[in-house]
Amino acid sequence: MKRTLGTCYYPEHWPRAIWEDDARRMAGAGLTWVRIGEFAWSRLEPEPGRYAFDWLDEAIAVLGAAGLRVVLGTPTATPPRWMIDRHPDMLAVDSDGRPRKFGSRRHYCFSHEGYKAECAKIVTQLAARYGQNPHVAAWQTDNEYGCHDTTISYSDAARRAFRGWLRARYPGPSNDGDIRALNDAWGNVFWSMEYGDFDDIDLPNLTVTEPNPSHVLDFRRFASDQVVAFNRLQTEIIRAHSSTPIAHNYMGRVTDFDHYKVGADLDIASWDSYPLGFLEDRVPATVAQQRLYARQGDPDFQAFHHDLYRAVGRGRLWVMEQQPGPVNWAPYNPAPLPGMVRLWSWEAFAHGAEAVCYFRWRQAPMAQEQMHAGLLRPDSVEAQGLVEARQVAAELAEAPEVSHTRAPVALIFDYDAEWAWAIQPHGAGLSYFELVFDTYRALRRAGHSVDILPPDSDALSEYKLIAAPGLMHMPEALKTALAASGAVLLLGPRSAARDGSMRIPVPLPPALPGLDATVSHVESLRPDTPVALESGGTIRSYREILETDAEVLETTTEGEAVVVAQGHLIYVAGWLDPDAMRRLIHVASDRAGLACLDLHESVRCRDAGAHRFWFNYGTEAHDVEGRTLPPLSVTREARD
Amino acid sequence: MKRTLGTCYYPEHWPRAIWEDDARRMAGAGLTWVRIGEFAWSRLEPEPGRYAFDWLDEAIAVLGAAGLRVVLGTPTATPPRWMIDRHPDMLAVDSDGRPRKFGSRRHYCFSHEGYKAECAKIVTQLAARYGQNPHVAAWQTDNEYGCHDTTISYSDAARRAFRGWLRARYPGPSNDGDIRALNDAWGNVFWSMEYGDFDDIDLPNLTVTEPNPSHVLDFRRFASDQVVAFNRLQTEIIRAHSSTPIAHNYMGRVTDFDHYKVGADLDIASWDSYPLGFLEDRVPATVAQQRLYARQGDPDFQAFHHDLYRAVGRGRLWVMEQQPGPVNWAPYNPAPLPGMVRLWSWEAFAHGAEAVCYFRWRQAPMAQEQMHAGLLRPDSVEAQGLVEARQVAAELAEAPEVSHTRAPVALIFDYDAEWAWAIQPHGAGLSYFELVFDTYRALRRAGHSVDILPPDSDALSEYKLIAAPGLMHMPEALKTALAASGAVLLLGPRSAARDGSMRIPVPLPPALPGLDATVSHVESLRPDTPVALESGGTIRSYREILETDAEVLETTTEGEAVVVAQGHLIYVAGWLDPDAMRRLIHVASDRAGLACLDLHESVRCRDAGAHRFWFNYGTEAHDVEGRTLPPLSVTREARD
Amino acid sequence: MKRTLGTCYYPEHWPRAIWEDDARRMAGAGLTWVRIGEFAWSRLEPEPGRYAFDWLDEAIAVLGAAGLRVVLGTPTATPPRWMIDRHPDMLAVDSDGRPRKFGSRRHYCFSHEGYKAECAKIVTQLAARYGQNPHVAAWQTDNEYGCHDTTISYSDAARRAFRGWLRARYPGPSNDGDIRALNDAWGNVFWSMEYGDFDDIDLPNLTVTEPNPSHVLDFRRFASDQVVAFNRLQTEIIRAHSSTPIAHNYMGRVTDFDHYKVGADLDIASWDSYPLGFLEDRVPATVAQQRLYARQGDPDFQAFHHDLYRAVGRGRLWVMEQQPGPVNWAPYNPAPLPGMVRLWSWEAFAHGAEAVCYFRWRQAPMAQEQMHAGLLRPDSVEAQGLVEARQVAAELAEAPEVSHTRAPVALIFDYDAEWAWAIQPHGAGLSYFELVFDTYRALRRAGHSVDILPPDSDALSEYKLIAAPGLMHMPEALKTALAASGAVLLLGPRSAARDGSMRIPVPLPPALPGLDATVSHVESLRPDTPVALESGGTIRSYREILETDAEVLETTTEGEAVVVAQGHLIYVAGWLDPDAMRRLIHVASDRAGLACLDLHESVRCRDAGAHRFWFNYGTEAHDVEGRTLPPLSVTREARD
Ligand SMILES: [Zn+2]
Numbered sequence A, B, C: 001m002k003r004t005l006g007t008c009y010y011p012e013h014w015p016r017a018i019w020e021d022d023a024r025r026m027a028g029a030g031l032t033w034v035r036i037g038e039f040a041w042s043r044l045e046p047e048p049g050r051y052a053f054d055w056l057d058e059a060i061a062v063l064g065a066a067g068l069r070v071v072l073g074t075p076t077a078t079p080p081r082w083m084i085d086r087h088p089d090m091l092a093v094d095s096d097g098r099p100r101k102f103g104s105r106r107h108y109c110f111s112h113e114g115y116k117a118e119c120a121k122i123v124t125q126l127a128a129r130y131g132q133n134p135h136v137a138a139w140q141t142d143n144e145y146g147c148h149d150t151t152i153s154y155s156d157a158a159r160r161a162f163r164g165w166l167r168a169r170y171p172g173p174s175n176d177g178d179i180r181a182l183n184d185a186w187g188n189v190f191w192s193m194e195y196g197d198f199d200d201i202d203l204p205n206l207t208v209t210e211p212n213p214s215h216v217l218d219f220r221r222f223a224s225d226q227v228v229a230f231n232r233l234q235t236e237i238i239r240a241h242s243s244t245p246i247a248h249n250y251m252g253r254v255t256d257f258d259h260y261k262v263g264a265d266l267d268i269a270s271w272d273s274y275p276l277g278f279l280e281d282r283v284p285a286t287v288a289q290q291r292l293y294a295r296q297g298d299p300d301f302q303a304f305h306h307d308l309y310r311a312v313g314r315g316r317l318w319v320m321e322q323q324p325g326p327v328n329w330a331p332y333n334p335a336p337l338p339g340m341v342r343l344w345s346w347e348a349f350a351h352g353a354e355a356v357c358y359f360r361w362r363q364a365p366m367a368q369e370q371m372h373a374g375l376l377r378p379d380s381v382e383a384q385g386l387v388e389a390r391q392v393a394a395e396l397a398e399a400p401e402v403s404h405t406r407a408p409v410a411l412i413f414d415y416d417a418e419w420a421w422a423i424q425p426h427g428a429g430l431s432y433f434e435l436v437f438d439t440y441r442a443l444r445r446a447g448h449s450v451d452i453l454p455p456d457s458d459a460l461s462e463y464k465l466i467a468a469p470g471l472m473h474m475p476e477a478l479k480t481a482l483a484a485s486g487a488v489l490l491l492g493p494r495s496a497a498r499d500g501s502m503r504i505p506v507p508l509p510p511a512l513p514g515l516d517a518t519v520s521h522v523e524s525l526r527p528d529t530p531v532a533l534e535s536g537g538t539i540r541s542y543r544e545i546l547e548t549d550a551e552v553l554e555t556t557t558e559g560e561a562v563v564v565a566q567g568h569l570i571y572v573a574g575w576l577d578p579d580a581m582r583r584l585i586h587v588a589s590d591r592a593g594l595a596c597l598d599l600h601e602s603v604r605c606r607d608a609g610a611h612r613f614w615f616n617y618g619t620e621a622h623d624v625e626g627r628t629l630p631p632l633s634v635t636r637e638a639r640d
């Protein structure tokens, strides 16, 4: 695989006269890819059924003539204003019951059949016209599904669709829905919540106190499935006209839909990486970390998503939008330190990315993103991002081709578990994502390269160590596959704590084959009342009390079992702080026969093919294993 | 009175096959009472007008056969889903104007006549069928009125009912409403808010800036009266069929309706005591106190409610739901320390409870409260709560019968004052409840046993010391009764600061007979600008400037009068901090001829009949008056 | 000009029997003015079309007979209840889409034509009846436009009016609206937001993510223009019947409409000055400052508004409502320290006020403002405010007449810039008002008297130093006028950063004639990551990176240019902290030939005519320039 660069371009924003020059400069900077079209619906179909493709034909021709390869986006994230007249009820509805109006983007409900038909029409037009175009080398469906909290809608369309989804989930003998089965699954006898018919079921917002968690979990699964279906509608149309690979550009820490399921219908997983913006608005970081890395981004957040989306893409990963300078949308929007754009680009490649595209070519002088940096300033002068992109292009030109390599350590990330935790955190602010991210960070501090896996991965036996914290529901197949993997397993807390309908199973959790341990009860803790461990560090936030005869690896200062082991299985009965988590990873690595490092908080490494990459996110040099890493640097070495 | 224990049970949640065993285990653990039925409407009336009582007949028979006494709840807190089809407008409406939907509980507006008729029907069915059942030994109406902020509704039904309530309050000569009287009472000439007709009057939400406080206070009184009427509807029906006592289970710190008025129609006041949950979400405690007592609960909060609801029950008090382990609903849900379930139970008895029932028998594996501990785990294994309940049962068996005793000190709690302060706190966050609770805490730290009284108590002359802080409206009868009581009186701040229509009276407050003191003006203080007192401590948050010729007991460091006394009356012109409050209680006790202690912050005592109970909420032993109280302990002693 | 005092009075709130006595006491205290009528609509027009002026005739006669001069307010801020029946859709709608109901005040949408017609009728009645009344010496239109966030409404009426406003703004060749011009101006091609017709355009609330800033800015300008039109409707009617001067009473830090434009239709600018309330809820002050000045008010906030509204009034300034004691509406409502009412009064006069009126004569015992102090207590006893008012009256009687004098320093305040910053702060919480206020505070600490100017002032050449920070849009005329003024100019940050349609101009900002400096890019900073300056202090919150060949006056510790100068122009590329701002003001003053002081944080001075006033807001005495200022004092001296 030859690694490449690209950018995002909006010919419709600029005078026709400068397209050739833009294309020439892109190619001259060493860029390969140019993504276009994904917000241009009002220019492609200015009125219902009247199409205007001439300008797009010409733009593709100009870009292609310069040697660029086009990624063509479907414009369905930005339906034009006339669409609202045709389908006034297509808008999503927020949890307060208010329609989310036209005037920005993503103003549609995934469940609206009329809007989906409109999408099918425009995608058909595009696929038919450009499916065989030699310059169109990839497709992108829509843009950033789920961004701006758009997965979940409380619209009438969503209510109707949810009822249908539930009939299919609880089909009954005559296959048209068995409401008793639903009542049983949800435990609706509690508080007289029983339904007489599927049409009695409402969406779980605006209830007097919390709704039934089983109701909410099914609603969250439904909402995710609606995204999958929406995306599949487009991929099926495109594939009918084109054999070019199809991608979608996911966002960072958007977990409201199951990316693995969307990814199953795509060829490539790409994502939009904004390290500085994310550090301010979604990274699980302390204030001290936010201050320390304000101009560099979190040392693990990008890597985590590269590893996650590489799994979503079944090996094929792109960064479709790479932050090139200050952005406009975070609470604070500092400029990256010099070198960081290059570092982020190489980090993506080290984690298996095939391409990194910078967003956007030229800073727009108008509308919502006018303060979002581009590779060019609004006056077309080169910005810092382009300087670094050109450097990366030169370095790539000299680098060999690479192929994917499996990491020795796996970490399971399960969207269903994320929803279950969100519905029932038990303690304020507890989040599955953060639990997994804490584990990922500890694995990386120990020097491990990590593959993230879906819970239904068929590759479990390829790993020496598998971490799978917080899997609230573990189907029997997963329990069996893990046990059969031969890997050292790091499970808990909350493993198998619920059945598939969000009920506590009996026998009590975790009920893992081969582990003599039962969670007698659980508790959540005030942040100011952690429980001290005998060997140092604490359990914080969430804790389980075990009845166990297994080997006890860690106890509280009161002698209660916290980490227990039996065979290949290690069970962690609580949320460990970084000290205790570090110790746990070292113990588990030892048992798995994996050597560990103890990296500085700013230093990370990643093995890729024949090379090891070292990253220093800090503003000072650090010595590690006999080498010095300059500040804000990436270092590529041949592996031992 | 023989003190007893009980539990809450949901036969409809469990297989018929285990009912007998459950009943046997309850009785075997020493429990007397079992509450059932209060959430079972969908099983009692599965379709409108179709009743299904067989299962309940059987459940009562099984429980009764085991020797248990049944408390039968009316199921009106959880109307079934079909009810919403029959009465779509029965849902309460929140202050933002949004209906509060089906899908949890308490989804009804107290003012909806159609729903009230449905309640009358189901209660009639239950009362007729079980009114003479020998095992049904008590009734519970509905469940936790006001919980989840459900007292106040901004629905159309509430608007209509409010207008009628106002016509009755301002009847006029022809008794159909005198709108001028209302305009005068509310001072509507201010800002041209005058009404031409009662039908012009809206509910006081969503106004541009704050609504008229007189308008809001009448609305709050109306809302309270609607709860009273709703409850009375049920008690009248039950009493027509049954002579068994009737209770309702109140909540902690729900003050949106007048519990004394609801209680007047009932035989027993019971409440639902969740010490750990309440400490996290409603106790007026500092963060340091929350941390210190995270696993014990606040040392005064339960006691306060026992004393309050004993007054509401006119001497008859139960705990209908006692926390037995971690709960599910607080921001953080730790497990109680061992011994606390026993301590809480004995504390209730020390404050006059007849019965303590644990919620619930077995932890439910499904729905909203699946993480709420029971006496049994979901797998029917005994949990810590049952261990301690059994111990209490054994101790009770050996304890003598008791009768009620009056305390020497009284504290008046007035729901109307709570609403008046909430409407017009003058300083951010100032709360009548917290002022009274601060006073209660200080009285308890001084070793006093306290009776809480309603403002219209006819027993004022039974006490040596009566504290009545913050009574914003004092009817003349109350002023007279207090003066005639012969007790040392502790009044202020804000005593008699408003007339019955929420206006400032002239002559200016407090205008107390026998006290030469006038509040010239008042001010509220930033938390960081308390006013220092000459003898130590501060006034904080709220302060009055007095014109007075009375004896001055406390002054600011600037020499301004803060506490003044004349005859039996002590007036406190501000909110004292704990230091100053401690001094005040000692001075007042001296004047009343009552000896004081100076208890450790974790230690409390309570006299009941011939015994004094000592409680240590701390995790270390404490010496007090020549005895040592072990950690987390209750000690019962014969009184001197 | 003879300076005078007054008060606000509500005869309709008090028995007819005490009017004469009230009038006598007002006059006896030395008051000249009495404002009446502005909330009395329900008494002036009790039913639609039925007027009742007798009482007002009588009140004016009584007040006039006592020698008082009446300011008569139009009652349009408080439409009576019957108005809502006539115009149910006249209520403003909040950004969540909820009508803002009757029950307090300001319950109208400025765009509702039906309500405006009703206003025209009542104002016509008043103007016709009292336009020639010898006691009516001034008019006030409405009350506190914009208070309680009432400028902006998302009603249907506003939507219709906004579309019409846009057609006029983008008229096109045939003058009925050119939608392409709007699409171009707003850059609607971005995200397919293009409109086909003006009737497609909605108000910019409830969009999925942020709306187009150009859309919002036009909406904010429209909303401001609606206030201007609403006010003009009244002034035109009054002027047709009366030659008496007309005022409006503005509020502190209400910036949602352009006060200069409203003021252009009025004769006098007055405002309502509540120093203690404002310090708690709107002054840009640190918590330490809030604590320190809790009973005095901020030392610059009142002065700023005096200077601002003196510009709005084109030299004619009143304080229509002066805080006389504790108020009711702030989070905390302490009493002013003795002497502060006098200090505030004199401060107003030092800044050019013609009259200071205290709000209100007697504290109302009822309704929303019952806890707002008056000059009298509710029992008619004199309050502290009246003691001090009488002292000021005596001092004024002995003081000579004064005339306006121009200050040597000007500061431009531009409402359009305030909206642009609010729409696009780039960093959380960044505010144009606060930037200007920081600059004002620094100028005052340097001892300067300041004139605030509108951006279209024709007096720029009268000043030695002009500060104009943060003018996001600078029309060419302003750039030219500033350059031609001959004054030392203090510009930046964000000067000329946007064109008139909220787009980034090319060539890049600031593109100031005579300044060789270009903002290459900008960044916003976390509060905990300021950038240190070489000479001390920091840039905080917002920063620009310059390409410049100008003289560099300040650099970061990394050597980047922060303050540059060329000719008379000084450009500041960021938000300076107080240390750096102090240094900047001294440098600029030196260049302008102005001497500077270095005043204590509690001390200020102001030159007015032949006098210099010294103010000490502190509770300790301070020595300054050879004199001692007593605590909480005002000192008047002849100027050198
Ligand atoms: Zn994006």
Ligand SMILES: [Zn+2]
Binding pocket: B144, B272, B321
């Ligand atoms: Zn309960």
Ligand SMILES: [Zn+2]
Binding pocket: C144, C272, C321
């Ligand atoms: Zn006012």
